[in-house]
Amino acid sequence: MLKENKIALAEGFRDGIPIGLGYFVVSFTLGIMARHVGLTPFQGFLASLLNNASAGEYVGFALIATHAPYIEVAIMTFIANARYLLMSTVLSQKFSPKTPFYHRIFVGFDVTDEIFGISVARKGWLNPFYNYGAMLTALPGWSIGTALGIVAGNILPPSAVSALSVALYGMFIAIIIPPARKDKIVAACVAISFAASFLADKFLTGIVSAGTQTIFLTVIIAGGAAILYPRKGD
Amino acid sequence: MTQEIYIYILIMSAVTLAIRILPLTLIRTEIKNVKVRSFLYYVPYVTLAVMTFPAILHATQSEISGFLALIFGIAAAFFGASLFQVAVLCCTVVFVSELFLI
Numbered sequence A: 001m002l003k004e005n006k007i008a009l010a011e012g013f014r015d016g017i018p019i020g021l022g023y024f025v026v027s028f029t030l031g032i033m034a035r036h037v038g039l040t041p042f043q044g045f046l047a048s049l050l051n052n053a054s055a056g057e058y059v060g061f062a063l064i065a066t067h068a069p070y071i072e073v074a075i076m077t078f079i080a081n082a083r084y085l086l087m088s089t090v091l092s093q094k095f096s097p098k099t100p101f102y103h104r105i106f107v108g109f110d111v112t113d114e115i116f117g118i119s120v121a122r123k124g125w126l127n128p129f130y131n132y133g134a135m136l137t138a139l140p141g142w143s144i145g146t147a148l149g150i151v152a153g154n155i156l157p158p159s160a161v162s163a164l165s166v167a168l169y170g171m172f173i174a175i176i177i178p179p180a181r182k183d184k185i186v187a188a189c190v191a192i193s194f195a196a197s198f199l200a201d202k203f204l205t206g207i208v209s210a211g212t213q214t215i216f217l218t219v220i221i222a223g224g225a226a227i228l229y230p231r232k233g234d
Numbered sequence B: 001m002t003q004e005i006y007i008y009i010l011i012m013s014a015v016t017l018a019i020r021i022l023p024l025t026l027i028r029t030e031i032k033n034v035k036v037r038s039f040l041y042y043v044p045y046v047t048l049a050v051m052t053f054p055a056i057l058h059a060t061q062s063e064i065s066g067f068l069a070l071i072f073g074i075a076a077a078f079f080g081a082s083l084f085q086v087a088v089l090c091c092t093v094v095f096v097s098e099l100f101l102i
Helices: A003-037 A041-051 A054-065 A070-081 A083-092 A102-109 A113-120 A128-152 A158-164 A167-182 A184-204 A210-228 B002-026 B034-052 B055-059 B063-078 B083-101
Strands: none
Touching (some): A003 A041, A003 A128, A003 A158, A003 A167, A003 B083, A041 A054, A041 A128, A041 B002, A054 A210, A054 B002, A070 B002, A083 A102, A083 A210, A083 B002, A083 B034, A102 A128, A113 A167, A113 B034, A158 B083, A167 A184, A167 B034, A167 B055, A167 B063, A184 A210, B055 B063
């Protein structure tokens, strides 16, 4: 392996540690839910390994519980995960023309909110090995956590779950604040996003799913910023 | 039922993977349009901000501890703390504050 790929892999693994830990806790609670639906530990492991999506899997499991039609599961999974279309499009522009095509498939395999977050924060072209390093913690954390949740049920104390569940938000904060400090438009975007998301949560919860809220707000706010303040330099 | 569950898992996985892999593999050239490029530049910050707040308040046992984690996290990130440091700090703030709040 090239030296720069090794370094990228190690850095991805390092940045992936809080992701893996956070995933373990969140997926553990997902596993508890999957247990009620009637999934075996292996089925939970498999679903989490291939989906690696909290809201998407939650919706899917809830529909399995009601023996929903397959088409309904497909549509609801699409709605819950549609934001990854945007993220995958952003990442498509981070690939160097020289990077072999198959890396796009493997990187695409695990575009999660968190891995997307840390990989867009990287300077320059994306080295796919950075993503692979993060996936080394994220995929086992998520899939094994789900399986253990099904096996063990609720063994973690609520105080630990509560504390660990903010790890993922801490990472998001660490990604958005430094650029907001340097760029006033980004800072305004973050502030408007916080406010709009707060209002959407207050008035739209129960009417529009959280995933759909995220997509609408992203398109409106990022679209507005792009029209009002297009970036000419890059 | 067990076989049916595998079909459900297959459908969920196929949809999720298509969503993630298709844009990356279909959009292989550089997008030149300035507005579209700007939009894609702003997307991550807006998306992550939208997903962070107010969700962080609902993730914890007490809304106050979640809010404290948000404030401490923003301050630490503003003064240059790393990804890992901010994540650990937020967890610690929640754990310690909930000793008093819960």
